[in-house]
Amino acid sequence: MSLTRTTTTGAPAANTAPRASAPRRRMPGWFWGALLLSPAFFLVLGVIAVPIAYLVRLSFTDAHAYLPKFSSVGFDNYVALLRAPHFWDSVRTTVWYAGLTVGLQLVLGVLIALLLHQRFRGRGVVRLIALAPYMVPSIVVALVWRWLLDPTTGAYSWFVDKVWPGSEPPNLLSPNLIFWSLIAVSVWMFTPFIVISVLARLQTIDPSTLEAATVDGAGAWRRFWHIVLPELKPVLYTLILLRFMFMFTKFDVVYLFAGTGTEVRTLPVLTFQRIFGEARLGSGAAVAMVLFVLLMIFTTVYLRTLYREREETA
Template identity: 30%
Template sequence: MLEKLKDPGEKTLAFLLLAPAFLLLALIVVYPIGRLIWNSFFDLRLSGGAAKFVGIENYTIALQDPDFWNAAWNTLLITVITVPGALVVGLGLAMLANLPFRRRWPVRLALLLPWALPLAFVGLIFAWFFHTEFGVVNDVLRRLGASEPTMWLLSPKLAFAAICLAIIWKTSSFMALILLAGLQMIPKSLYEAAEVDGASKWNQFWHITVPMLMPSIIVALIFRTITALQTFDIPQTMTHGGPGNSTQTLAMLIHATTIDYLDVGYGSTLAVLMFLISMVVTGFYLKRIGRSA
């Protein structure tokens, strides 16, 4: 009996070693998500009054709310535009930084700068770029002969395009850093053998670089897609969701509902729906793209 107590089995030992990690995970992940789901079933307002259980009424209201569908559409559209855009730009930057320069550190430092800048600061920079009267973009267009300044952030389509451009500029460096690490893991002997066989640079790219880089591409796409679905800072600082609500995202709608209107119950419902959308998209990546890789 004493020997069993002194020498626990492998399963018991594994449980004891993993227990602190499971407790920490439950504390910082499981409990907040559980609390969020619990609040979504209540009419809970910080402006006053006791919490009232309403069941799935908040979800019914959300699915009939045009503001929710508008924000969801904007969020998905930003994801569809900026994720592939950041991947293409990031791949080009990664391949540029991977070239055999004698001094490559300036190029690699340039990759770090956009990633290191705060999101809100990037939004302010691009809001100034596209300012109607004092913006750099309109100043360049004026020098090229444009007669009237373009109201970039006052037009729904132009404002949306400006936001997507800012997001691609900001996030392409993150993609480039991940892809650069993948490029450095590809053996140079593969390219040397391809050159001996007479393969062109284009064929080497499609038949060596892309297949060998696919695991890094999948990781970059998963992380970037999740953050794209949570887009908040850049459109908030550039347009505040305007004109009207044409550039409002789900995260912005959740912020307005909980912070501005103090409706924690409905805001929690919107957050749960955004969480479900994120899980569906992530599951698609893991099942489809990950399996093919």
């Protein structure tokens, strides 16, 4: 369509002369739109949508992870799963893990974003350092923190000894404390995501509003509570849902830092252990299905909120 439109800027006549090479028969716009979209469509269909359908099928079979064994078992996998006490332990661990890490990330993320929003010398460098943990591969995060917290190698024990001389530092990698260490490491790693998002939103707040409030005698706390926080509310709401979805399904850092045993067995770790530890592909597929259904619920809520927010601000 736009090919045949002439320019509206009143350019010199030489430029607006009709072109002899204009195509005679033209495909409709939607044809080109669909053609351009098709590679993305087939890629996402083939590697994400079709596998989901295949996952549903797998979850009703006794498929083996390495052998070509494959027969239908109906709802057996699901029934066994819902009856297993460790499945409910996993659900509880996952909810606690996601809830605690998201809550801490949010509080710390907003605080750090407010800090980095202030004007000070060297702000650019400090911002880079503040965002760095999010960029690092999870295997590196897991290894460096296991090395830092190792009870025999020094760095962490030395620090505890300096702060509380003479105290016996607890082994943070022991089965009864590893969950809490994992929470700390996850918060360390993922808080930058909140910082970036909140910082981007803070930059759009009109400074004159804040100046006016200062002139009217509002202190820092009141300015935050009555002006900044209401402005941040939509983005925080979105972030809570988005981060909860991500943390609920987080596999790599959980598994690499803490998940090789049974102490921290979230649903993603349980899925992995079922399939590649016990070689039960069908049974693992059932766990993945449970995760998937929970995730779909979160996603629907998330997108509804996002669109509502878009319409409100539009």
